[in-house]
């Protein structure tokens with residue numbers, strides 16, 4: 001007879017004292033000291049490095065990079081030049097964060113404090129910059145990073161370590177990089193879950209998709225067809241000595257990015273800044289004069305304005321975030337266009353007057369995984385579970401908006417996601433739930449950069465309601 005296994009319970013031994021990891025003290029540290037007064041010169045690289053590192057450290061605690069930079073700029077009353085330098089360093093650091101953090105883990109004796117880690121990541125991003133001409137001399141970067149470390153209460157004690165790590169990187173760069181790049185997170189500069197998700201979704205294209213998200217984005221303009229033509233505007237740019245090429249019916253890509261104040265006709269509403277892929281939305285909606293159109297997740301209003309440039313329509317622009325909605329107002333004003341702005345959630349109906357819409361644009365909230373070249377912080381801010389959470393919300397938004405569509409009307413579903421759960425799977429399930437007729441639309445556009453095509457990763461599905 002088989003003996004049944006028995007479970008013997010030992011009397012519990014006195015638990016050994018848990019081993020503390022080397023960096024345990026970090027949990028006990030007070031929050032980042034952002035209000036310190038620096039004696040660094042505002043035009044020095046050290047000043048820009050400590051500012052960028054501050055922003056980076058805030059991203060690591062969940063703040064998005066534009067907001068983190070804005071806070072740093074406001075606290076230190078940074079000059080426009082220092083703002084530009086901090087922004088450049090912080091964006092570079094985000095694009096190389098996986099590599100830099102892996103390098104630090106190979107060189108530092110213990111996990112550095114958050115601001116020290118961020119400062120090292122900023123410096124390593126400059127030292128390992130992929131540019132043909134490095135942005136700064138190596139010696140200057142090391143010297144200024146040590147000066148920056150010295151200047152801040154949270155990093156001063158680590159000054160010697162910062163110096164040692166950066167000098168070692170310069171001495172042993174080849175071997176250190178070869179070892180670091182064996183780690184996928186260091187090679188691709190995305191969290192592991194993101195790399196796995198890209199492989200699963202796009203088995204043939206995942207490497208190209210990840211690489212394109214690490215490129216600096218182009219500056220693409222949308223010409224306002226109410227005010228100019230493509231030929232006219234290209235001539236204006238040529239006259240201003242700005243090299244550019246047409247990459248879509250309304251899309252012009254500048255060879256060299258400039259601030260908006262230097263773009264001919266921007267202030268007068270002749271052009272707007274908008275990715276070429278995002279410029280497909282308004283033409284796909286097929287708007288005609290007199291229609292009632294709802295832009296359900298409108299801010300900052302790129303697509304709202306394009307719709308109004310194409311036809312004389314009555315647009316309701318809705319957004320859940322009143323602050324972001326204010327930006328729709330600013331953009332409309334610059335372009336001398338009007339829409340009815342409403343701050344409300346698109347999965348609710350309290351704001352609706354009951355009059356059906358002929359066209360609905362549902363550019364729903366999503367993980368934004370398709371626009372990481374513009375927002376390199378997104379990959380470090382998102383969690384794997386966000387995809388399901390956002391897909392659940394956008395499913396509710398789509399079902400609610402469908403009730404507001406007139407018979408024969410069209411609804412355009414858009415995401416800037418690369419994940420099928422938020423895009424194709426959502427579109428397919430929506431069509432079944434609502435017996436929606438699916439019309440021709442591009443579906444998933446993977447991000448592309450090159451001479452002919454240049455756009456973010458977007459998804460388009462177009463539906464029609466039976467008349």
Ligand SMILES: C[S@@+](CC[C@H](N)C(=O)[O-])C[C@H]1O[C@@H](n2cnc3c(N)ncnc32)[C@H](O)[C@@H]1O
Nearest residue numbers: 297298299300301302303320321345346363365
């Ligand atoms: C992808 S962005 C829209 C971009 C915009 N269509 C454009 O082209 O400029 C998504 C927008 O949805 C808004 N949003 C998030 N949740 C929402 C909700 N429940 N209802 C309405 N808008 C929402 C966000 O504030 C954000 O502005």
